[in-house]
Amino acid sequence: MSTWIAKIAKIVVLSLVLGSLYLLAAHKHQQRNDARQRPVALTAACTEKLARYGLAVAEHYSSPYALKLSNKAIKSRGYGEDDVRAIQRGCNIIDDTQGQFAKDIARERWSATRFIRGTHVSCDHCHQSIGDKQDAAGNRLKGSLSLGASWVMADMYDRFTGLLLPFELRQMQCYINSSNGYKPNIADDLIRDVTAYSRFLSAALELKIGQHYDEQGIDEIAASATPKQGDDYVRGEALYKQKCQSCHGRQAVGTVTNGQVVAPALAGPNAWNMQSRNYFHYVSTILPGFICRNMPLGAENTLSNQECRDIAYYISNLPRPAGDRQGPLAALQQQALMTVMPPLMRMTESTRKQGDASRTERAE
Numbered sequence: 001m002s003t004w005i006a007k008i009a010k011i012v013v014l015s016l017v018l019g020s021l022y023l024l025a026a027h028k029h030q031q032r033n034d035a036r037q038r039p040v041a042l043t044a045a046c047t048e049k050l051a052r053y054g055l056a057v058a059e060h061y062s063s064p065y066a067l068k069l070s071n072k073a074i075k076s077r078g079y080g081e082d083d084v085r086a087i088q089r090g091c092n093i094i095d096d097t098q099g100q101f102a103k104d105i106a107r108e109r110w111s112a113t114r115f116i117r118g119t120h121v122s123c124d125h126c127h128q129s130i131g132d133k134q135d136a137a138g139n140r141l142k143g144s145l146s147l148g149a150s151w152v153m154a155d156m157y158d159r160f161t162g163l164l165l166p167f168e169l170r171q172m173q174c175y176i177n178s179s180n181g182y183k184p185n186i187a188d189d190l191i192r193d194v195t196a197y198s199r200f201l202s203a204a205l206e207l208k209i210g211q212h213y214d215e216q217g218i219d220e221i222a223a224s225a226t227p228k229q230g231d232d233y234v235r236g237e238a239l240y241k242q243k244c245q246s247c248h249g250r251q252a253v254g255t256v257t258n259g260q261v262v263a264p265a266l267a268g269p270n271a272w273n274m275q276s277r278n279y280f281h282y283v284s285t286i287l288p289g290f291i292c293r294n295m296p297l298g299a300e301n302t303l304s305n306q307e308c309r310d311i312a313y314y315i316s317n318l319p320r321p322a323g324d325r326q327g328p329l330a331a332l333q334q335q336a337l338m339t340v341m342p343p344l345m346r347m348t349e350s351t352r353k354q355g356d357a358s359r360t361e362r363a364e
Protein backbone atom coordinates (compact mmCIF):
# COMPACT_ATOMS: atom_id res chain seq x y z
CA MET A 1 0.00 0.00 0.00
CA SER A 2 2.68 2.50 1.01
CA THR A 3 4.85 1.69 -2.08
CA TRP A 4 1.75 2.43 -4.10
CA ILE A 5 1.39 5.89 -2.60
CA ALA A 6 5.13 6.54 -3.03
CA LYS A 7 4.84 5.63 -6.71
CA ILE A 8 1.92 8.00 -7.29
CA ALA A 9 3.68 10.76 -5.34
CA LYS A 10 6.74 10.30 -7.56
CA ILE A 11 4.66 10.59 -10.71
CA VAL A 12 2.90 13.67 -9.39
CA VAL A 13 6.18 15.39 -8.44
CA LEU A 14 7.74 14.53 -11.80
CA SER A 15 4.78 15.89 -13.74
CA LEU A 16 4.79 19.06 -11.65
CA VAL A 17 8.49 19.63 -12.35
CA LEU A 18 8.16 18.92 -16.08
CA GLY A 19 4.96 20.94 -16.26
CA SER A 20 6.54 24.00 -14.69
CA LEU A 21 9.57 23.70 -16.95
CA TYR A 22 7.21 23.64 -19.92
CA LEU A 23 5.33 26.68 -18.63
CA LEU A 24 8.60 28.54 -18.07
CA ALA A 25 9.76 27.76 -21.62
CA ALA A 26 6.39 28.82 -23.03
CA HIS A 27 6.60 32.04 -21.03
CA LYS A 28 10.12 32.82 -22.33
CA HIS A 29 8.98 32.02 -25.85
CA GLN A 30 6.06 34.42 -25.45
CA GLN A 31 8.38 37.12 -24.09
CA ARG A 32 10.65 36.80 -27.11
CA ASN A 33 7.69 36.91 -29.43
CA ASP A 34 6.34 40.03 -27.75
CA ALA A 35 9.74 41.68 -28.03
CA ARG A 36 9.78 40.94 -31.76
CA GLN A 37 6.41 42.65 -32.15
CA ARG A 38 7.44 45.86 -30.38
CA PRO A 39 8.21 48.92 -32.49
CA VAL A 40 11.99 49.48 -32.68
CA ALA A 41 13.63 52.62 -31.31
CA LEU A 42 16.40 53.22 -33.84
CA THR A 43 19.78 54.78 -33.09
CA ALA A 44 20.31 58.17 -34.73
CA ALA A 45 22.67 56.74 -37.36
CA CYS A 46 20.29 53.88 -38.20
CA THR A 47 17.33 56.29 -38.51
CA GLU A 48 19.28 58.28 -41.06
CA LYS A 49 20.62 55.29 -42.98
CA LEU A 50 17.41 53.27 -43.23
CA ALA A 51 15.45 56.38 -44.26
CA ARG A 52 18.05 57.15 -46.92
CA TYR A 53 17.72 53.59 -48.26
CA GLY A 54 13.93 53.86 -48.25
CA LEU A 55 13.14 50.98 -45.89
CA ALA A 56 9.36 50.76 -45.44
CA VAL A 57 6.57 48.22 -45.38
CA ALA A 58 5.58 47.87 -49.03
CA GLU A 59 4.86 45.32 -51.70
CA HIS A 60 7.90 46.26 -53.77
CA TYR A 61 11.31 47.69 -53.04
CA SER A 62 13.59 49.61 -55.34
CA SER A 63 16.85 51.14 -54.20
CA PRO A 64 17.10 54.96 -53.95
CA TYR A 65 20.90 54.50 -53.94
CA ALA A 66 20.88 52.75 -57.34
CA LEU A 67 18.38 55.26 -58.70
CA LYS A 68 20.64 58.14 -57.71
CA LEU A 69 23.81 56.54 -59.06
CA SER A 70 22.56 55.12 -62.33
CA ASN A 71 19.06 56.54 -62.84
CA LYS A 72 17.48 53.09 -62.74
CA ALA A 73 16.65 50.60 -60.02
CA ILE A 74 15.49 47.01 -59.96
CA LYS A 75 12.00 46.44 -58.59
CA SER A 76 12.21 43.57 -56.12
CA ARG A 77 9.94 42.01 -53.53
CA GLY A 78 9.21 44.41 -50.68
CA TYR A 79 9.22 43.97 -46.91
CA GLY A 80 6.52 43.07 -44.40
CA GLU A 81 6.19 44.50 -40.90
CA ASP A 82 8.19 41.66 -39.31
CA ASP A 83 10.95 42.05 -41.91
CA VAL A 84 11.22 45.78 -41.32
CA ARG A 85 11.50 45.36 -37.55
CA ALA A 86 14.17 42.64 -37.95
CA ILE A 87 16.20 44.86 -40.28
CA GLN A 88 15.86 47.78 -37.87
CA ARG A 89 17.01 45.67 -34.92
CA GLY A 90 19.92 44.34 -37.00
CA CYS A 91 21.07 47.87 -37.76
CA ASN A 92 20.87 48.75 -34.06
CA ILE A 93 22.95 45.70 -33.14
CA ILE A 94 25.77 46.68 -35.52
CA ASP A 95 25.67 50.38 -34.59
CA ASP A 96 25.17 49.96 -30.86
CA THR A 97 26.19 46.41 -30.03
CA GLN A 98 26.21 46.91 -26.27
CA GLY A 99 23.25 49.25 -26.04
CA GLN A 100 25.19 52.35 -25.01
CA PHE A 101 22.90 54.58 -27.05
CA ALA A 102 19.69 52.86 -25.96
CA LYS A 103 17.45 54.71 -23.53
CA ASP A 104 16.26 51.45 -22.00
CA ILE A 105 18.31 48.42 -22.98
CA ALA A 106 16.01 45.91 -21.33
CA ARG A 107 12.96 47.19 -23.20
CA GLU A 108 14.55 48.00 -26.51
CA ARG A 109 16.37 44.67 -26.36
CA TRP A 110 19.09 44.90 -28.95
CA SER A 111 22.04 44.68 -26.67
CA ALA A 112 24.58 41.90 -27.22
CA THR A 113 26.32 42.73 -23.95
CA ARG A 114 25.67 39.29 -22.54
CA PHE A 115 27.85 37.79 -25.27
CA ILE A 116 30.80 40.17 -24.89
CA ARG A 117 33.35 40.27 -22.07
CA GLY A 118 34.67 43.83 -22.55
CA THR A 119 32.77 47.11 -22.53
CA HIS A 120 34.10 48.84 -25.67
CA VAL A 121 33.06 46.53 -28.49
CA SER A 122 30.64 47.62 -31.17
CA CYS A 123 30.54 45.78 -34.51
CA ASP A 124 30.65 49.04 -36.44
CA HIS A 125 34.04 49.97 -34.98
CA CYS A 126 35.43 47.56 -37.54
CA HIS A 127 32.47 47.09 -39.92
CA GLN A 128 32.52 50.81 -40.38
CA SER A 129 29.59 53.17 -40.97
CA ILE A 130 27.24 50.40 -39.80
CA GLY A 131 28.51 48.04 -42.45
CA ASP A 132 28.63 50.07 -45.67
CA LYS A 133 31.26 52.80 -45.52
CA GLN A 134 31.09 55.24 -48.45
CA ASP A 135 32.76 58.44 -49.54
CA ALA A 136 30.77 61.65 -50.09
CA ALA A 137 29.95 60.63 -53.68
CA GLY A 138 28.50 57.30 -52.53
CA ASN A 139 31.41 55.12 -53.67
CA ARG A 140 31.78 52.10 -51.43
CA LEU A 141 35.25 51.90 -49.94
CA LYS A 142 37.74 49.12 -50.45
CA GLY A 143 38.59 47.01 -47.43
CA SER A 144 35.89 48.51 -45.20
CA LEU A 145 34.47 45.15 -44.04
CA SER A 146 31.10 45.77 -45.72
CA LEU A 147 28.31 43.57 -44.41
CA GLY A 148 26.12 43.85 -47.52
CA ALA A 149 28.98 42.71 -49.74
CA SER A 150 29.73 39.94 -47.28
CA TRP A 151 26.14 38.68 -47.32
CA VAL A 152 26.09 38.25 -51.11
CA MET A 153 29.07 35.89 -50.81
CA ALA A 154 26.59 33.56 -49.05
CA ASP A 155 28.53 30.46 -47.96
CA MET A 156 32.10 31.62 -48.12
CA TYR A 157 35.23 29.50 -48.13
CA ASP A 158 37.31 30.35 -45.09
CA ARG A 159 41.00 29.78 -45.67
CA PHE A 160 41.81 29.70 -41.95
CA THR A 161 39.46 26.91 -41.00
CA GLY A 162 39.24 25.30 -44.45
CA LEU A 163 35.43 25.30 -44.10
CA LEU A 164 32.58 26.76 -46.06
CA LEU A 165 31.10 29.15 -43.53
CA PRO A 166 27.58 30.52 -43.82
CA PHE A 167 26.96 34.13 -42.88
CA GLU A 168 25.64 33.12 -39.46
CA LEU A 169 28.84 31.29 -38.52
CA ARG A 170 30.94 34.20 -39.71
CA GLN A 171 29.06 36.43 -37.28
CA MET A 172 29.64 33.92 -34.51
CA GLN A 173 33.41 33.94 -35.15
CA CYS A 174 33.39 37.69 -34.73
CA TYR A 175 31.63 37.41 -31.37
CA ILE A 176 34.17 34.94 -30.06
CA ASN A 177 37.42 36.54 -31.20
CA SER A 178 37.13 40.08 -32.58
CA SER A 179 34.73 40.90 -29.76
CA ASN A 180 36.40 38.61 -27.21
CA GLY A 181 33.11 37.04 -26.15
CA TYR A 182 30.85 34.00 -26.43
CA LYS A 183 28.90 32.84 -29.44
CA PRO A 184 25.15 33.34 -29.55
CA ASN A 185 23.07 30.36 -30.67
CA ILE A 186 22.85 30.21 -34.47
CA ALA A 187 19.09 30.81 -34.27
CA ASP A 188 19.41 33.67 -31.77
CA ASP A 189 17.58 36.85 -32.72
CA LEU A 190 20.88 38.74 -32.63
CA ILE A 191 22.22 36.61 -35.46
CA ARG A 192 18.96 36.51 -37.45
CA ASP A 193 18.45 40.26 -37.23
CA VAL A 194 21.99 41.09 -38.35
CA THR A 195 21.53 38.68 -41.24
CA ALA A 196 18.25 40.41 -42.18
CA TYR A 197 19.95 43.81 -42.01
CA SER A 198 22.97 42.71 -44.08
CA ARG A 199 20.68 41.21 -46.69
CA PHE A 200 18.76 44.48 -46.82
CA LEU A 201 22.02 46.39 -47.32
CA SER A 202 22.85 44.19 -50.29
CA ALA A 203 19.43 44.99 -51.78
CA ALA A 204 19.78 48.69 -50.99
CA LEU A 205 23.14 48.76 -52.78
CA GLU A 206 21.97 46.39 -55.55
CA LEU A 207 24.81 43.93 -54.99
CA LYS A 208 24.70 40.66 -56.92
CA ILE A 209 24.61 37.32 -55.13
CA GLY A 210 27.84 35.35 -55.43
CA GLN A 211 29.88 38.29 -56.66
CA HIS A 212 32.98 39.55 -54.88
CA TYR A 213 33.21 43.29 -54.21
CA ASP A 214 36.25 45.29 -53.08
CA GLU A 215 34.52 46.59 -49.98
CA GLN A 216 34.06 43.06 -48.65
CA GLY A 217 36.60 42.04 -46.02
CA ILE A 218 39.99 43.64 -45.62
CA ASP A 219 42.46 44.97 -48.18
CA GLU A 220 45.18 42.81 -46.70
CA ILE A 221 48.80 43.98 -46.62
CA ALA A 222 51.47 41.31 -46.69
CA ALA A 223 55.12 41.85 -45.79
CA SER A 224 55.96 41.37 -49.47
CA ALA A 225 54.04 44.59 -50.21
CA THR A 226 56.54 46.67 -48.23
CA PRO A 227 60.04 47.79 -49.26
CA LYS A 228 61.72 46.78 -46.00
CA GLN A 229 59.86 43.49 -45.59
CA GLY A 230 60.46 43.54 -41.87
CA ASP A 231 58.20 44.94 -39.18
CA ASP A 232 59.66 47.20 -36.55
CA TYR A 233 58.40 47.66 -32.98
CA VAL A 234 60.34 50.88 -32.38
CA ARG A 235 59.14 52.53 -35.58
CA GLY A 236 55.65 51.28 -34.77
CA GLU A 237 55.65 52.77 -31.30
CA ALA A 238 56.83 56.16 -32.54
CA LEU A 239 54.18 56.18 -35.27
CA TYR A 240 51.48 55.10 -32.82
CA LYS A 241 52.32 58.04 -30.55
CA GLN A 242 52.23 60.44 -33.44
CA LYS A 243 49.16 59.21 -35.33
CA CYS A 244 46.92 57.22 -33.02
CA GLN A 245 47.55 58.04 -29.38
CA SER A 246 45.47 61.23 -29.32
CA CYS A 247 42.32 59.15 -29.79
CA HIS A 248 43.14 55.60 -28.65
CA GLY A 249 45.11 56.63 -25.56
CA ARG A 250 48.65 56.15 -24.33
CA GLN A 251 48.52 52.41 -23.78
CA ALA A 252 46.03 51.87 -26.58
CA VAL A 253 43.38 50.87 -24.04
CA GLY A 254 40.87 53.25 -25.65
CA THR A 255 39.12 56.40 -24.43
CA VAL A 256 35.74 56.57 -22.74
CA THR A 257 33.97 59.79 -21.81
CA ASN A 258 30.74 59.79 -19.79
CA GLY A 259 30.27 56.08 -20.38
CA GLN A 260 30.47 56.50 -24.17
CA VAL A 261 33.37 54.96 -26.09
CA VAL A 262 35.15 57.79 -27.90
CA ALA A 263 37.79 55.52 -29.42
CA PRO A 264 37.78 51.78 -28.74
CA ALA A 265 40.55 49.78 -27.10
CA LEU A 266 43.25 48.33 -29.38
CA ALA A 267 44.84 46.49 -26.45
CA GLY A 268 44.04 45.59 -22.85
CA PRO A 269 40.93 43.88 -21.46
CA ASN A 270 38.42 45.54 -23.82
CA ALA A 271 40.17 44.72 -27.09
CA TRP A 272 40.02 41.73 -29.48
CA ASN A 273 41.82 38.63 -28.25
CA MET A 274 44.89 36.66 -29.34
CA GLN A 275 42.70 34.25 -31.28
CA SER A 276 41.29 37.03 -33.47
CA ARG A 277 42.44 37.57 -37.03
CA ASN A 278 43.13 41.16 -36.02
CA TYR A 279 45.96 39.79 -33.89
CA PHE A 280 49.13 40.35 -35.91
CA HIS A 281 50.97 37.28 -34.62
CA TYR A 282 48.09 35.07 -35.74
CA VAL A 283 47.30 36.72 -39.10
CA SER A 284 49.76 39.45 -40.04
CA THR A 285 47.94 40.90 -43.06
CA ILE A 286 44.54 41.92 -41.66
CA LEU A 287 45.27 44.56 -39.02
CA PRO A 288 47.71 46.48 -41.26
CA GLY A 289 45.06 46.39 -44.01
CA PHE A 290 42.41 47.72 -41.65
CA ILE A 291 44.70 50.51 -40.45
CA CYS A 292 45.78 51.61 -43.94
CA ARG A 293 42.22 51.82 -45.33
CA ASN A 294 40.27 52.95 -42.28
CA MET A 295 42.58 54.85 -39.92
CA PRO A 296 43.54 57.42 -38.66
CA LEU A 297 39.86 58.35 -38.66
CA GLY A 298 39.41 61.40 -40.89
CA ALA A 299 42.79 60.86 -42.59
CA GLU A 300 42.27 57.40 -44.06
CA ASN A 301 44.67 56.14 -46.78
CA THR A 302 47.49 58.43 -45.67
CA LEU A 303 49.82 55.80 -44.18
CA SER A 304 52.22 53.67 -46.20
CA ASN A 305 52.07 49.86 -46.17
CA GLN A 306 55.24 49.74 -44.07
CA GLU A 307 53.84 52.19 -41.54
CA CYS A 308 50.63 50.19 -41.16
CA ARG A 309 52.56 46.98 -40.60
CA ASP A 310 54.89 48.62 -38.07
CA ILE A 311 51.95 50.05 -36.10
CA ALA A 312 50.07 46.75 -36.22
CA TYR A 313 53.16 44.93 -34.98
CA TYR A 314 53.55 47.37 -32.10
CA ILE A 315 49.87 47.19 -31.10
CA SER A 316 49.90 43.40 -31.14
CA ASN A 317 52.79 43.27 -28.68
CA LEU A 318 50.71 45.05 -26.06
CA PRO A 319 48.88 42.78 -23.59
CA ARG A 320 45.34 41.65 -24.51
CA PRO A 321 42.89 38.86 -23.61
CA ALA A 322 44.21 35.44 -24.51
CA GLY A 323 41.18 33.89 -26.21
CA ASP A 324 39.77 30.48 -25.46
CA ARG A 325 42.24 28.36 -27.40
CA GLN A 326 45.48 29.81 -26.03
CA GLY A 327 45.39 27.71 -22.89
CA PRO A 328 45.47 28.71 -19.20
CA LEU A 329 49.13 29.75 -19.11
CA ALA A 330 48.82 32.33 -21.89
CA ALA A 331 45.58 33.55 -20.30
CA LEU A 332 47.28 33.96 -16.93
CA GLN A 333 50.27 35.75 -18.43
CA GLN A 334 48.10 38.20 -20.39
CA GLN A 335 45.85 38.80 -17.40
CA ALA A 336 48.87 39.53 -15.21
CA LEU A 337 50.29 41.92 -17.83
CA MET A 338 46.96 43.70 -18.25
CA THR A 339 46.73 44.16 -14.48
CA VAL A 340 50.31 45.21 -13.84
CA MET A 341 51.12 47.32 -16.92
CA PRO A 342 48.66 50.25 -16.71
CA PRO A 343 49.53 51.35 -13.11
CA LEU A 344 53.22 50.78 -13.86
CA MET A 345 53.01 52.96 -16.97
CA ARG A 346 51.11 55.65 -15.06
CA MET A 347 53.82 55.64 -12.40
CA THR A 348 56.67 56.00 -14.90
CA GLU A 349 54.69 58.71 -16.66
CA SER A 350 54.25 60.79 -13.51
CA THR A 351 57.93 60.45 -12.52
CA ARG A 352 58.92 61.43 -16.05
CA LYS A 353 56.64 64.49 -15.84
CA GLN A 354 58.15 65.47 -12.50
CA GLY A 355 61.61 65.08 -14.06
CA ASP A 356 60.57 67.31 -16.97
CA ALA A 357 59.16 69.89 -14.54
CA SER A 358 62.34 70.08 -12.45
CA ARG A 359 64.44 70.34 -15.60
CA THR A 360 62.38 73.28 -16.91
CA GLU A 361 62.62 74.94 -13.49
CA ARG A 362 66.38 74.66 -13.60
CA ALA A 363 66.45 76.07 -17.12
CA GLU A 364 64.52 79.14 -16.04
Ligand code: HEC
Nearest residue numbers: 122123126150170171174175178179216217218272277278
Ligand atom coordinates in the same frame (compact mmCIF):
# COMPACT_ATOMS: atom_id res chain seq x y z
C1 HEC B 1 38.01 44.36 -33.85
C2 HEC B 1 37.37 44.39 -35.15
C3 HEC B 1 36.05 43.64 -35.35
C4 HEC B 1 34.92 43.68 -34.59
C5 HEC B 1 34.70 44.44 -33.29
C6 HEC B 1 33.93 42.87 -35.26
N1 HEC B 1 34.45 42.35 -36.41
FE1 HEC B 1 33.47 41.17 -37.74
N2 HEC B 1 35.21 40.95 -38.81
C7 HEC B 1 36.41 41.58 -38.53
C8 HEC B 1 37.40 41.16 -39.51
C9 HEC B 1 38.85 41.63 -39.55
C10 HEC B 1 36.75 40.25 -40.37
C11 HEC B 1 37.34 39.56 -41.60
C12 HEC B 1 38.13 38.37 -41.27
C13 HEC B 1 38.66 37.71 -42.53
O1 HEC B 1 38.88 38.39 -43.54
O2 HEC B 1 38.83 36.52 -42.47
C14 HEC B 1 35.38 40.15 -39.90
C15 HEC B 1 34.41 39.37 -40.50
C16 HEC B 1 33.06 39.40 -40.17
C17 HEC B 1 32.03 38.77 -40.94
C18 HEC B 1 32.27 38.04 -42.25
C19 HEC B 1 32.52 39.10 -43.25
C20 HEC B 1 33.24 38.69 -44.47
O3 HEC B 1 33.11 39.42 -45.46
O4 HEC B 1 33.95 37.69 -44.45
C21 HEC B 1 30.84 39.02 -40.32
C22 HEC B 1 29.47 38.61 -40.77
C23 HEC B 1 31.14 39.79 -39.13
N3 HEC B 1 32.50 40.00 -39.09
C24 HEC B 1 30.20 40.22 -38.21
C25 HEC B 1 30.53 40.91 -37.05
C26 HEC B 1 29.58 41.22 -36.00
C27 HEC B 1 28.11 40.86 -36.01
C28 HEC B 1 30.26 41.90 -35.04
C29 HEC B 1 29.76 42.42 -33.71
C30 HEC B 1 29.29 41.46 -32.77
C31 HEC B 1 31.64 42.01 -35.49
N4 HEC B 1 31.76 41.41 -36.71
C32 HEC B 1 32.64 42.66 -34.78
C33 HEC B 1 36.65 42.48 -37.52
C34 HEC B 1 35.76 42.80 -36.51
Ligand code: HEC
Nearest residue numbers: 125126128243244247262263264265266291295296297311
Ligand atom coordinates in the same frame (compact mmCIF):
# COMPACT_ATOMS: atom_id res chain seq x y z
C1 HEC C 1 40.50 61.00 -34.67
C2 HEC C 1 40.55 59.90 -33.72
C3 HEC C 1 41.25 58.63 -34.17
C4 HEC C 1 42.55 58.50 -34.60
C5 HEC C 1 43.60 59.59 -34.80
C6 HEC C 1 42.74 57.08 -34.81
N1 HEC C 1 41.60 56.39 -34.54
FE1 HEC C 1 41.32 54.38 -34.66
N2 HEC C 1 39.37 54.61 -34.22
C7 HEC C 1 38.76 55.79 -33.87
C8 HEC C 1 37.34 55.55 -33.66
C9 HEC C 1 36.31 56.60 -33.27
C10 HEC C 1 37.13 54.19 -33.91
C11 HEC C 1 35.81 53.47 -33.89
C12 HEC C 1 35.36 53.20 -35.28
C13 HEC C 1 34.68 54.33 -35.97
O1 HEC C 1 33.92 55.06 -35.34
O2 HEC C 1 34.93 54.47 -37.16
C14 HEC C 1 38.43 53.62 -34.24
C15 HEC C 1 38.65 52.28 -34.52
C16 HEC C 1 39.89 51.71 -34.70
C17 HEC C 1 40.12 50.31 -34.86
C18 HEC C 1 39.04 49.25 -34.89
C19 HEC C 1 39.18 48.22 -33.87
C20 HEC C 1 38.52 48.44 -32.56
O3 HEC C 1 39.25 48.71 -31.61
O4 HEC C 1 37.32 48.29 -32.44
C21 HEC C 1 41.47 50.13 -35.00
C22 HEC C 1 42.24 48.84 -35.17
C23 HEC C 1 42.07 51.44 -34.95
N3 HEC C 1 41.08 52.38 -34.76
C24 HEC C 1 43.42 51.69 -35.08
C25 HEC C 1 43.96 52.96 -35.18
C26 HEC C 1 45.35 53.23 -35.46
C27 HEC C 1 46.42 52.17 -35.63
C28 HEC C 1 45.49 54.58 -35.55
C29 HEC C 1 46.74 55.36 -35.89
C30 HEC C 1 47.28 55.11 -37.21
C31 HEC C 1 44.19 55.18 -35.28
N4 HEC C 1 43.29 54.16 -35.06
C32 HEC C 1 43.93 56.52 -35.24
C33 HEC C 1 39.36 57.01 -33.72
C34 HEC C 1 40.66 57.30 -34.12
